[in-house]
Amino acid sequence: MLKNSLLAFALCGLVAAGPCMAHAKLQSSSPADNAHLTEAPKTLTLKFSEAAQLAVLKLVRDGKEVPVPLDKSAKASQTFTLTLPALSPGNYTVQWAAVAADDGHVTKGSFVFSIAA
Amino acid sequence: MEISGWDVAAVFAKAVTYAATFGAAGAVFFSLYCGPLLRDQQRGLIRRLIAILVGAAAAASVLRILLLAGSMSGEMAGMFNSTFANMILGAGEGRASGVRIVGLALILFALSKHPVFRGAAIVGAMAASTSFAWVGHIHGLVPNTAPSLLLCLHLLCAAFWLGALPPLLIIATGAHEPQIAAAAARFGKLALRVVALLIAAGASLLLILIGSAAQFWASDYGRMMAIKLLVVAALLSLAAWNKLALTPRLLRGDARAMVKFRRSLLAEMSVGALILLTTAAFTTLTGPP
Numbered sequence A: 001m002l003k004n005s006l007l008a009f010a011l012c013g014l015v016a017a018g019p020c021m022a023h024a025k026l027q028s029s030s031p032a033d034n035a036h037l038t039e040a041p042k043t044l045t046l047k048f049s050e051a052a053q054l055a056v057l058k059l060v061r062d063g064k065e066v067p068v069p070l071d072k073s074a075k076a077s078q079t080f081t082l083t084l085p086a087l088s089p090g091n092y093t094v095q096w097a098a099v100a101a102d103d104g105h106v107t108k109g110s111f112v113f114s115i116a117a
Numbered sequence B: 001m002e003i004s005g006w007d008v009a010a011v012f013a014k015a016v017t018y019a020a021t022f023g024a025a026g027a028v029f030f031s032l033y034c035g036p037l038l039r040d041q042q043r044g045l046i047r048r049l050i051a052i053l054v055g056a057a058a059a060a061s062v063l064r065i066l067l068l069a070g071s072m073s074g075e076m077a078g079m080f081n082s083t084f085a086n087m088i089l090g091a092g093e094g095r096a097s098g099v100r101i102v103g104l105a106l107i108l109f110a111l112s113k114h115p116v117f118r119g120a121a122i123v124g125a126m127a128a129s130t131s132f133a134w135v136g137h138i139h140g141l142v143p144n145t146a147p148s149l150l151l152c153l154h155l156l157c158a159a160f161w162l163g164a165l166p167p168l169l170i171i172a173t174g175a176h177e178p179q180i181a182a183a184a185a186r187f188g189k190l191a192l193r194v195v196a197l198l199i200a201a202g203a204s205l206l207l208i209l210i211g212s213a214a215q216f217w218a219s220d221y222g223r224m225m226a227i228k229l230l231v232v233a234a235l236l237s238l239a240a241w242n243k244l245a246l247t248p249r250l251l252r253g254d255a256r257a258m259v260k261f262r263r264s265l266l267a268e269m270s271v272g273a274l275i276l277l278t279t280a281a282f283t284t285l286t287g288p289p
Helices: A002-016 B005-037 B040-073 B084-109 B113-132 B147-176 B177-210 B213-218 B220-251 B255-285
Strands: A026-030 A036-039 A043-059 A065-067 A077-083 A088-098 A106-115
Touching: A026 A106, A043 A106, A043 B040, A043 B084, A077 B005, A088 B040, A088 B084, A088 B255, A106 B040, B005 B084, B005 B113, B005 B147, B005 B177, B005 B255, B040 B084, B040 B147, B084 B113, B147 B177, B147 B255, B177 B213, B177 B220, B177 B255, B213 B220, B220 B255
Parallel strands: A036 A106
Antiparallel strands: A026 A043, A043 A065, A043 A077, A043 A088, A088 A106
């Protein structure tokens, strides 16, 4: 009886449950990873696989951090668009960390882009 | 998959949280069904064990949140950044940790010798052991009621099984064969059903989270889960040997079986710790495909 009930319950779960999202992964960004730009971007956009809170965003050029304003109290979202300061030519690394809104997992990553002189 | 020192530390903190919480909860369950078989000295030792495990579970829970906050920035200062901590707590970890801390506090009622408090300790043991279901991958499912309940069942069964091993070792260390045999037989009888439920609930969750065999082998999550399943098979083999070979020998009063029983319990505890470490690793470092 107990085994049958559990089996029925599990089958209900299998049938009814939708796809499970993994941790919040960075799906795309603008500028994209390894992009070679001819002019400085005015904004930085990060799109995640699921709603998340962006906890850390560091823009680094030649080992020095370029300050980018980030509202850490903003609600969880799949897409974040941040206004960039005037960027000079060079190689940039974007480091980010996010917390998935529904499962609480922390994900981190980085990508690079360059601006031609 | 890049793994930093912060990730490793967070995995260990989660494994300790699992082990201490299941240990404390399982000892409360054990005292319930094996209580009449215990002597006063053994009850005292189990109560002391519960107090230590409750403290360890609470400390590891807090440490894990600090480590996750630190991992965001990759700096020590990040551990004490209230914004990071609030993000983690707000995303479900706060709910899970809150339920766990309340459950652990209720478990402390088991330290009282008065039977009136036993009910509160059992409720606490159930709340603490199922607290891990309040956050995690199943919360990405829509709807998630059935998977959540399956996970609660899986966690309760894990606490029952793994948490019974230290109290059994306490009995096996200082008692005579008949008492050990009686406790092992009582635990073994219940464990048979509990382990069946544990496996059924775990297999159902695996199907729900992964979906197909192809996705299982194609993902880091699936491959790490495969390692866990191998270790679980080793634990099941040990448990079966305990129940089918050693317990009957203990019931016949075979003194040599006692030594083997103790070794077998220590081996089961080690393999159990490995299962918890594997679980902590794949639930922290990877997600379902």
